[in-house]
Amino acid sequence: MKPFFSQFMIDFIVARRNMFFIIVLSIALLYSMIVNFVIPSKTEAYSVNFYILDASVNEKYKQALMSSDYKAFTVSSLDSIKESMSKDKSALGLVLKDDGIEIVFQGYESLQQRNIIKSIFSVLYDTLNNQNSIAAYKTTVLKESAKKLPLNMKMIPVLLATDIIMLGFMFVAAMIFQEKKEGGLYAYRVSPGGTLNYILSKVIVNVMISVLFGVVFLFFTLGFKTNYFYFLSMIFLGAFLISLLGIFLAQFYSSLNEFIVVALIFNAVMALPVVSYFNPLIDIQILKIIPSYSLIYASDEIISSVKSSYTLNTLLNLFIQISIFFPATYFSVRKTLIRKVIL
Amino acid sequence: MISVQNLSHKYAGNADYSVRKISFDIGKGEIFGFLGPSGAGKSTVQKILTGLLKKQEGHIWIEGTEIDLLNKDFFEKIGVSFELPNLYEKLTGYENLKYYAGLFSKKTFDPLQVLSWVGLENDAHKKASAYSKGMKQRLVFARAVISDPELLFLDEPLSGLDPATALSVKRVISDFKDRGKTIFLTTHNMFLADEICDNVAFLNEGQILAMDTPKKLKLKYGSYSVNVEYRKDKKNLTELFFLDKEEEKKRLKEVIDRYEIIIMHSREATLEEIFIKLAGRGLN
Numbered sequence: 001m002k003p004f005f006s007q008f009m010i011d012f013i014v015a016r017r018n019m020f021f022i023i024v025l026s027i028a029l030l031y032s033m034i035v036n037f038v039i040p041s042k043t044e045a046y047s048v049n050f051y052i053l054d055a056s057v058n059e060k061y062k063q064a065l066m067s068s069d070y071k072a073f074t075v076s077s078l079d080s081i082k083e084s085m086s087k088d089k090s091a092l093g094l095v096l097k098d099d100g101i102e103i104v105f106q107g108y109e110s111l112q113q114r115n116i117i118k119s120i121f122s123v124l125y126d127t128l129n130n131q132n133s134i135a136a137y138k139t140t141v142l143k144e145s146a147k148k149l150p151l152n153m154k155m156i157p158v159l160l161a162t163d164i165i166m167l168g169f170m171f172v173a174a175m176i177f178q179e180k181k182e183g184g185l186y187a188y189r190v191s192p193g194g195t196l197n198y199i200l201s202k203v204i205v206n207v208m209i210s211v212l213f214g215v216v217f218l219f220f221t222l223g224f225k226t227n228y229f230y231f232l233s234m235i236f237l238g239a240f241l242i243s244l245l246g247i248f249l250a251q252f253y254s255s256l257n258e259f260i261v262v263a264l265i266f267n268a269v270m271a272l273p274v275v276s277y278f279n280p281l282i283d284i285q286i287l288k289i290i291p292s293y294s295l296i297y298a299s300d301e302i303i304s305s306v307k308s309s310y311t312l313n314t315l316l317n318l319f320i321q322i323s324i325f326f327p328a329t330y331f332s333v334r335k336t337l338i339r340k341v342i343l
Numbered sequence: 344m345i346s347v348q349n350l351s352h353k354y355a356g357n358a359d360y361s362v363r364k365i366s367f368d369i370g371k372g373e374i375f376g377f378l379g380p381s382g383a384g385k386s387t388v389q390k391i392l393t394g395l396l397k398k399q400e401g402h403i404w405i406e407g408t409e410i411d412l413l414n415k416d417f418f419e420k421i422g423v424s425f426e427l428p429n430l431y432e433k434l435t436g437y438e439n440l441k442y443y444a445g446l447f448s449k450k451t452f453d454p455l456q457v458l459s460w461v462g463l464e465n466d467a468h469k470k471a472s473a474y475s476k477g478m479k480q481r482l483v484f485a486r487a488v489i490s491d492p493e494l495l496f497l498d499e500p501l502s503g504l505d506p507a508t509a510l511s512v513k514r515v516i517s518d519f520k521d522r523g524k525t526i527f528l529t530t531h532n533m534f535l536a537d538e539i540c541d542n543v544a545f546l547n548e549g550q551i552l553a554m555d556t557p558k559k560l561k562l563k564y565g566s567y568s569v570n571v572e573y574r575k576d577k578k579n580l581t582e583l584f585f586l587d588k589e590e591e592k593k594r595l596k597e598v599i600d601r602y603e604i605i606i607m608h609s610r611e612a613t614l615e616e617i618f619i620k621l622a623g624r625g626l627n
Binding site for chain 2: 003007013018179193
C-alpha cells in the first residue's frame with residue numbers, strides 16, 4: 001500500500017501543479033452556465049410557425065390551422081409569405097386552395113422532411129373535406145415512461161461524456177509524456193514501485209479529476225434531482241476505462257507532439273455517438289461499441305429518471321471492458337514502459 | 344557481490360557491439376570504478392546491471408542469482424544515480440525524495456537528513472525545476488542513497504559539482520563504503536577513481552583494457568615515467584616519457600641532447616595518463 005500511496009501522491013501533486021483540477025473545475029462551471037443560461041430548453045425546430053395567405057379560399061382549413069397549437073399568421077400576399085419566412089427560418093408558408101394546398105418551403109428541409117409535411121397536410125386536407133375520413137389509430141411509444149428532456153438538459157450527457165473521455169484521455173497521456181520528458185520514469189524503473197502501482201496511481205488521479213468535474217457539473221445543472229449513485233458509478237468506471245486507454249496508447253509514443261494525431265483520431269471517434277444521440281434515425285450499430293455511446297445514453301436515462309436497465313447494463317459493460325483491458329494495459333506497460341529504455 | 348562473464352551488447356540498428364565480451368567481479372563492500380571516455384560503453388553496462396537494458400549475451404550474477412531471475416526484491420536493494428538529472432520537476436526537492444523513498448518497503452533515511460548531506464537542506468522546499476544543474480545532480484544522488492541501498496550505482500556523480508559540493512558527495516560515498524555497501528562507479532573522472540576506488544577497470548570501445556587496483560595499475564604501467572620540462576625555441580615545454588617504450592626512450596635522449604633541461608624528475612603516472620597510454624586516446 002505504501003508504494004501505491006507514494007506514487008499516487010507524485011501523480012496527484014503533478015496533476016494539481018499542472019492545474020488539471022482547476023481546469024476541470026472551470027470547465028464544469030462554464031458548462032453549467034452554458035446549460036443553465038445559454039442553451040434554450042427548446043429550439044425553433046420544435047415550434048413551426050405558419051404564414052397563410054389571407055386570400056386563401058379554403059376557410060375550413062385555414063380555421064383549423066389558426067385554432068391549432070401551432071402559431072399561424074395570415075398575410076396578404078405570396079410575397080409577404082416569402083418575406084415573413086425569410087425572417088423566421090423555422091416557418092412554412094401555405095396557400096390554401098379549393099383543390100389543394102401550396103406549401104412554401106424554406107429550402108433547407110430534407111426530402112424526407114418535405115414528404116412528411118406533405119403527407120400531414122394531405123391527410124388533414126382529406127379529413128376536413130370528408131373525402132377520406134382517417135381510420136381510428138392507436139399509437140405505441142417505446143420508452144413511454146421516458147420524459148422528453150429539454151434541449152439544455154439533453155446537452156448534459158454530451159458535455160459530461162466529452163469531459164470524461166476527451167480531457168481524461170489527454171490528461172493521463174500528458175502525465176506520461178511529462179514523466180518521459182523529465183526522466184522521472186527512468187528513476188521509477190529502478191525502484192521497487194512496480195507496474196501495477198504505476199498504472200493504478202495515474203488511473204485513480206484521473207478518475208478523481210473526472211469525479212470532481214461530474215459532481216460540480218451535475219450539482220449546478222441538476223441539483224439534487226438526479227441519481228448521483230448511478231452517475232458517480234458511471235463516471236468512475238468510464239474514467240477508469242478511458243485512463244487505461246490513454247495509458248495504453250501513450251506508452252508507444254515519446255512525446256505529446258507525436259501523440260497528437262492519435263489523440264485527434266481517438267477524440268473524433270469518441271464524438272461520433274453524439275450524432276446518433278441528437279438524431280436517433282442515425283442508429284448505426286457500430287457506434288454502440290464506442291464507450292462514449294453508452295456513457296451518453298446512460299446519462300440521458302439517469303437524467304430522465306426512467307427504469308435503469310440501460311444504466312445498469314452500461315455499468316456492467318464498463319466493468320467487463322475494464323476487466324479485459326486492465327491486464328492488456330498491465331502487460332504492455334510492463335514490457336514497453338517499465339522494462340525498456342528508450343535511447 | 345557482482346560477477347560478470349563475457350558480457351556483450353549491441354543496440355538495434357548498430358553494426359558494432361557497444362560492449363564486447365567483458366568480464367569482472369566486484370566484491371561486497373568494494374568501490375569498483377568503471378572508467379572510460381564517453382561512448383566507451385560504461386552506461387550501457389550500468390543499465391544492464393540495473394535491469395534497464397535486457398542482457399543479450401554473457402552472464403551476470405548478483406549475490407549468486409542470475410540477473411534474469413532477479414525479482415522486485417532486487418530493486419529494494421539498489422540505488423541508482425543517473426548521469427543526467429531525471430526528476431519530477433513539479434515536485435520540490437523534499438517531495439522528490441519523500442515519495443521516492445515511499446516506493447520502498449524497507450526503512451529509509453529521512454529526506455531532510457539526506458538533503459543536508461548534499462547541501463540542499465535550505466532548498467528542500469523549492470521545486471526541482473528551480474534548481475540549478477548542479478543542485479539537480481545532487482538531488483539525483485540523494486535519491487539514489489535515500490533507501491540506504493546495499494548496492495549503489497553511480498553514473499558520473501560529481502559531474503557539474505563545485506569542489507566543495509563534490510567533497511560532500513565523496514564523503515557520503517566513503518561513508519557508504521565504510522558501512523559495507525558495494526558501489527559501482529561509472530566515470531571519466533580519473534582523479535575521483537584514483538581517490539576512492541578499490542578496483543578500477545579501463546573501458547574503451549566496449550572492451551576492458553586493464554583492471555586492477557589504482558596502485559597496481561600505476562606500478563604496472565606508470566613506474567618508469569619521467570617528466571621533463573625543457574626550453575625549445577625560447578619556450579618552456581613539458582613532456583612525459585614512458586621509459587618502457589623504446590621510442591619514448593629515444594625521444595627522451597633526443598630532448599636531453601638537443602635542448603636545455605629545466606626540470607627533470609621521475610613521477611608516478613596518473614590513471615588518466617595510463618589510460619591514454621593503453622587506449623591511445625584521452626578521456627574527453
